[in-house]
Amino acid sequence: MAEWRxxxxxxxLYWCMALDEAMLQLREQGRIPNTLRLYRILPDGVTIGYxxxxxxxxxxxxxxxxxxxxxRRITGGGSVYHDGSGEVTYSVxxxxxxxxxxILESYxxxxxxxxxxxxxxxxxxxxxxxxxxVVDGKKISGSAQTRKKKALLQHGTxxxxxxxxxxxxxxxxxxxxLESHGVSSIRDRVxxxxxxxxxxxxxxxxxxxxxxxxxxxxxxxxxxxxxxKEELLLAERLISKYKDEExxxxx
Amino acid sequence: MxxxxxxxxxxAGKTLVIDLLVDDRGVIRKCFIxxxxxxxxxxxxNDIEKKLPGCRLGEALIKTRxxxxxxxxxxxTPEDILDGLRRAxxxxxxxKTLDKVMNY
Numbered sequence: 001m002a003e004w005r006x007x008x009x010x011x012x013l014y015w016c017m018a019l020d021e022a023m024l025q026l027r028e029q030g031r032i033p034n035t036l037r038l039y040r041i042l043p044d045g046v047t048i049g050y051x052x053x054x055x056x057x058x059x060x061x062x063x064x065x066x067x068x069x070x071x072r073r074i075t076g077g078g079s080v081y082h083d084g085s086g087e088v089t090y091s092v093x094x095x096x097x098x099x100x101x102x103i104l105e106s107y108x109x110x111x112x113x114x115x116x117x118x119x120x121x122x123x124x125x126x127x128x129x130x131x132x133x134v135v136d137g138k139k140i141s142g143s144a145q146t147r148k149k150k151a152l153l154q155h156g157t158x159x160x161x162x163x164x165x166x167x168x169x170x171x172x173x174x175x176x177x178l179e180s181h182g183v184s185s186i187r188d189r190v191x192x193x194x195x196x197x198x199x200x201x202x203x204x205x206x207x208x209x210x211x212x213x214x215x216x217x218x219x220x221x222x223x224x225x226x227x228x229k230e231e232l233l234l235a236e237r238l239i240s241k242y243k244d245e246e247x248x249x250x251x
Numbered sequence: 252m253x254x255x256x257x258x259x260x261x262x263a264g265k266t267l268v269i270d271l272l273v274d275d276r277g278v279i280r281k282c283f284i285x286x287x288x289x290x291x292x293x294x295x296x297n298d299i300e301k302k303l304p305g306c307r308l309g310e311a312l313i314k315t316r317x318x319x320x321x322x323x324x325x326x327x328t329p330e331d332i333l334d335g336l337r338r339a340x341x342x343x344x345x346x347k348t349l350d351k352v353m354n355y
Contacts, residue, residue, distance in 0.1 A: 051284070051287070051290070057287070075289075077287055077288075103291060130263055130326050131289075131325075144289070
């Protein structure tokens with residue numbers, strides 16, 4: 001069974017996004033092994049997709065008023081509220097050939113790790129193409145992937161106890177988008193593990209489930225590890241981009 | 252010179268927004284594409300935005316189709332982008348978007 005690095009950490013929004021990008025670049029150069037990273041974004045923050053316009057995807061007034069950090073991801077997809085005290089973010093950084101050349105199939109395979117993790121809590125979830133995991137039609141996890149020539153980065157959320165009221169205050173979905181889901185607000189189309197099972201799971205319980213889930217979906221063995229000095233230095237260099245208004249408001 | 256906008260909701264539930272600035276001679280001056288979809292490689296969207304200024308609608312559609320051929324879209328289809336361009340263009344020049352077939 002292939003062995004991957006497992007890294008569990010936490011940090012602020014900019015640092016976390018910079019580290020994901022650093023890992024992708026270094027995996028592309030073959031300087032780090034395939035890695036599963038599980039992390040918490042503290043304090044909470046908001047990311048928007050690579051192609052999104054800030055004013056279409058988040059409530060800027062609310063975010064500014066509450067001092068919530070905001071940045072743009074290098075991955076496509078929609079806006080995300082990262083609640084470090086109720087959500088674990090994962091990232092998979094690996095060779096494309098180890099996960100799957102076909103893009104949608106690779107989303108499916110990685111997202112199956114989330115489905116398995118929820119299964120350990122007795123929750124029946126399913127992958128909803130292209131990038132969601134849903135329980136009874138409600139989104140509990142969203143993912144986004146980008147690819148270089150050889151390596152891919154897929155990161156996403158696992159909402160075990162996300163503050164959904166705050167989530168719906170932060171994020172804006174165009175009316176057209178909500179209508180296609182047949183419900184009237186963001187709040188109604190998302191859920192959390194705690195809402196489903198009626199108790200708040202502990203962080204260590206959640207991390208264990210995610211480790212087991214991804215090990216199974218990817219057919220890998222995880223070896224606890226730490227970031228290399230090179231990764232940390234590169235992330236340090238990339239952090240200014242994520243804080244730069246030009247990057248965040250580029251669209 | 253007028254701005255036109257189209258908002259397309261794809262079958263996969265993603266949103267595609269296209270803004271076009273079109274001058275009085277019907278030539279595209281600016282193009283902005285945004286939304287919560289995925290494109291591989293991501294540079295495709297920027298390439299389209301850069302290639303369209305200077306084109307009229309027909310040429311813009313041909314160029315866009317050619318650029319999309321070399322990439323993969325997820326959450327939206329190539330037709331969504333082409334349809335979005337037609338609608339944004341027609342919005343800018345004050346024309347109703349006709350049926351797809353009649354638009355070619």
